[in-house]
Amino acid sequence: MPILPAVLRRVAAHVNGRVVSWRTGSEGSQAYVLCVLLLLVAATFAVSWTAYDDMPLTVWFVLLLLGLLLLRLVPLLLLSGYVLMSAAAAAVHGGMNGTRAWVGMVTLVIAVALVIYHASRQRSGLPVALSEPMLAKLRDKLQSQGSIPELPAGWRSQKAAITAHGTGYAGDFVVADLPDRRHLEMVLVDVCGSGSSVGPQSLQFSGALGGLLGALPSVELMQAANAFLLRQYADESFATAVHVLIDLETGTYVITSAGHPPALHWRNEPGGWFVDNASGTALGIIPDPPLTPSWGHLEPGEALMFYTDGVVETRGGDLDQGIEWLRNEALNAVVGRGFSGAAERILRRVKRGDDDRAVLILERLAT
Numbered sequence: 001m002p003i004l005p006a007v008l009r010r011v012a013a014h015v016n017g018r019v020v021s022w023r024t025g026s027e028g029s030q031a032y033v034l035c036v037l038l039l040l041v042a043a044t045f046a047v048s049w050t051a052y053d054d055m056p057l058t059v060w061f062v063l064l065l066l067g068l069l070l071l072r073l074v075p076l077l078l079l080s081g082y083v084l085m086s087a088a089a090a091a092v093h094g095g096m097n098g099t100r101a102w103v104g105m106v107t108l109v110i111a112v113a114l115v116i117y118h119a120s121r122q123r124s125g126l127p128v129a130l131s132e133p134m135l136a137k138l139r140d141k142l143q144s145q146g147s148i149p150e151l152p153a154g155w156r157s158q159k160a161a162i163t164a165h166g167t168g169y170a171g172d173f174v175v176a177d178l179p180d181r182r183h184l185e186m187v188l189v190d191v192c193g194s195g196s197s198v199g200p201q202s203l204q205f206s207g208a209l210g211g212l213l214g215a216l217p218s219v220e221l222m223q224a225a226n227a228f229l230l231r232q233y234a235d236e237s238f239a240t241a242v243h244v245l246i247d248l249e250t251g252t253y254v255i256t257s258a259g260h261p262p263a264l265h266w267r268n269e270p271g272g273w274f275v276d277n278a279s280g281t282a283l284g285i286i287p288d289p290p291l292t293p294s295w296g297h298l299e300p301g302e303a304l305m306f307y308t309d310g311v312v313e314t315r316g317g318d319l320d321q322g323i324e325w326l327r328n329e330a331l332n333a334v335v336g337r338g339f340s341g342a343a344e345r346i347l348r349r350v351k352r353g354d355d356d357r358a359v360l361i362l363e364r365l366a367t
Helices: 002-025 027-051 058-070 073-094 098-120 127-147 195-213 218-230 320-336 342-348
Strands: 156-163 173-177 182-193 239-247 252-258 263-266 272-276 294-297 301-305 357-363
Touching: 027 058, 027 073, 058 073, 058 098, 156 342, 173 195, 173 357, 182 195, 182 252, 182 301, 182 357, 195 218, 218 239, 218 252, 239 301, 263 320, 272 320, 320 342, 320 357
Parallel strands: none
Antiparallel strands: 156 357, 173 182, 182 239, 239 252, 252 294, 263 272, 263 301, 301 357
């Protein structure tokens, strides 16, 4: 029958429109969802009133969970009160026979309290089912900003990172740009803190740095980033950072460090990795922090390695010892196997700690 497909299409279009409207979190969409859930509660109450033993108590819990997922706080309060009163009325009418019935009602009251408490803690003001995707998008945005642009022939980059607690939110991030296919500009940042606690600060700071890349020279860029952090007026709004600007045709580079662990330069000489001498004060602590850049040249077959302090710092350990340990481990990771996968091999050797860890290697391929 040709009428049936047309009806199904209209129903599907209506449902899709309601879902799209619900994703906006608007008051109209919330009222619509609340009405649907109230009708389900009424239907459950009607069945419980007439045949109490045939309606499982768990149905009320399912309705509560649907409300938590789909409703904001005020509509959820209305639904929770309606569920509790309906369940109690049906239970009283059904006789409330036995300990199991009383335990079930007490459990339902506790569930309502927990649902309301959880919803009241949603600072986004959105239902749970909308808050989680929003956080996931923020995480994906932070991770996508750390992707290194595709480099021209003769160059290769690699990055490896591990968050402190296994979440997708980290205080370590990379911002990179290759505006003219010749000059690569990168900043590796370590925001104070670790894991999801610094996710919002990292996203905000990475956005600010992304707008500064290519617009200012190295030192001025760091000074502008420092001024940005000082304007946040937060107790722990500071970060360490290392900036590199490299000419991909000549191999000439300049490194500017703001309180960050020193970069390492791989040379085809005994010792392998050599410590760079760029130095400076961390960002977000004092106005106009002193910064001393370093200049160098990357020959074919050489590489630069940048990393965050979670790679070399341990509780009670000395930073110089950590850097020496990294030099040895990085030497073992490269010799005999080359640079491919070296960043991941190095991170696998780092002892698990309470800080995020990241390693970034920029390699000029041997000709």
